[in-house]
Amino acid sequence: MSSEVSSPAPSSPFGIPDFRRFWLTRVCSVFATAAIAVVLGWQVYDVARAQYGMTPGQAAFQLGVVGLVQFVPMLLLAPIAGVIADRYDRRKVGAFSLGIDLVMALSLGLSTALGAASLPLLLGLASLHGVARAFYGPAVSSIAPNLLPPALIPRGVGASSMAMQIGTIGGPAMGGLLYALSPALPYWIASALLATGLVMVLTIRPLPAPANNREVHPVRQIIDGFRFVSRSPMLLGCITLDLFAVLLAGATALLPVYARDILTWHGQAVGPMGLGQMRAAPAVGAAVVAVVLSVRPVARNVGVKMLWAVVVFGVATAIFGISRNYLLSLAMLAVLGAADMVSVFIRSSLIQLSTPNDMRGRVASLSGIAISASNELGEMQSGIAAALLGATGAVVFGGVGAIVVTALWSVLFPVLRQSRTFASAYSPQAANPTKEQAT
Structure with missing residues (x-):
């Protein structure tokens, strides 16, 4: 007892060994999946x-199909995965999801090395990542609040x-470079x-078990999770803002089109190397902001x-869409990444701090569905829009759409613009919801 009292409380998350292990898990997993994403998209x-x-339009549509085949398993499995994360050891659930991605990566490497890559095979293996994400998000994102x-x-x-x-910076850069050396190496x-x-x-220590809720039927728990979010304007506003803004402004899906057929450097298409740089550029901007925000x-x-961060995100997306200067395009991708990081930081903090521990898995699963919808369905939307409007028209349309969505959400969810600090998230109602709130 006396040793606990005399031990100073850590002033940084990195002062906690288990958080360092969690952080390394995040780096490795995102680094790997980001590298896979850029190579798979190019392939x-x-x-x-x-x-x-x-044709370029038809091939761009296939990039949209990649998003669709990843979103469908995410949509079907995420509510179930959220309940599992609230009932079982979140470390093991996270390890299970990483195991699925590992099987996908090994299969892609083998098929590429054997020269057996085809559209059905690539799309089928891409769908495994949707399965992995359904379980990874609710489990792993719910670990950190228990460590701090x-x-x-x-x-x-x-x-x-x-x-x-x-991971998002290093993964695409590594994927593009290694693919140029040997297609299977990344x-x-x-x-x-x-x-x-x-x-x-x-290796993270066993976590505090969520509230004993195994007596409640899993379907009822799923319904309770939807109800909890729908009754919280803060949670609903944060989750849906990301859903609709990024759903429209998903320029990332069309980067292979820009790399192969639009942007040039010294008279030549920027190719897979340029694609890796473009995929990394948003993360460069985001990383700079993340370092500042962590301090x-x-x-x-x-x-x-x-809200203003989402507006900047939309403006930078639109400028990228019309740019034909490679350096300007990289700069705009970095700006939209920095703006997105501000939005992600604030939104994630509000969601985590406004959700009780026994609800975090389910809320994270719903947030994960929104993120997956905005990313994967955003890829599908971008592919369809590119087939109809061309790549440039699709990206510009998405950027303007994100600005419009932000203006609407500031009116529909006034609690978002009225939030001054994170202090309200520490209210007893957030930490210990009443029976009526939970049911």
Whole structure:
């Protein structure tokens, strides 16, 4: 007892060993999946153009199909995964999801090495990542709040986001470079990283068990999760803002089109190397902001800053869409990444701090569905829009759409712009919801 009293409380999330293991899990997993995403996107577009003789618009539509096949399993499994994360050991659930991604990476590496890559195979393996994400998000995102005291959670969110951005920067750059050396090599490296992340998450100490809710039927728990979010304007506003803004402004899905057929450097298409750089550029901007936020988190006028960040995200997306200068395009991707990081930091902090522990898995699963819808369905929307409007028209339309959505949400959910600090998230109602609130 006396040793606990005399031990100073950590002033940084990294002062807690288990958080460091969690952070390494995030770095390894995101680094690997980001590398896979850039190589897989290039392969799908290139195979569609070279082997199937598709036009740029038809091949761009296949990039949208990649998003669709990842979203469908995410949509079907995420509510169930949220209940599992609230009932069972979140470390093991996270390890299970990383194992699925590991199988996907090894299969992609083997098929690429054997020259057996085809659109059906690539799309089928891409769908496995949707299965993995359904379980990874609710389990792993719910671990961090159990490792940190409440006062360190905003900094933990910033540090966790920084881990994500490190992986998002290094992964695409590594994927593009290694693919140029040997097409299967990025998949082998990604497999090693996923295996490392799997081991790291299992070495985190056993976590406090969520409230004993196994007597409640899983279907009832899913319904309770939807009801909890729908009755909280803060949670509903944060989750749906990300859903609709990024759903429209998903320029990332069309980067292979820009790399192969639009942007040039010294008279030549920027190619897979340029694609890796473009995929990494948003993460460069986001990483700079994440480092700042992990040291000096946003503390005042958080809601207004979140809304303005989404507006900047939309403006940068639109400028990228019309740019034909490669350096300007990279700069705009970095700006939209920085703006998105501000939005993610504030939104994630509000969601984590406004959700009780026994609801975090289910709320995270609903947030994950929204994120997946905005990313994967956003890819599908971008593919369809590109087929109809061309790549440039699709990206510009999305950027303007994100600005319009932000203006609407500031009116429909006034609690977002009225949120001054994170203090309201520490209310007893947030930490200990009443029976009526929970049911």
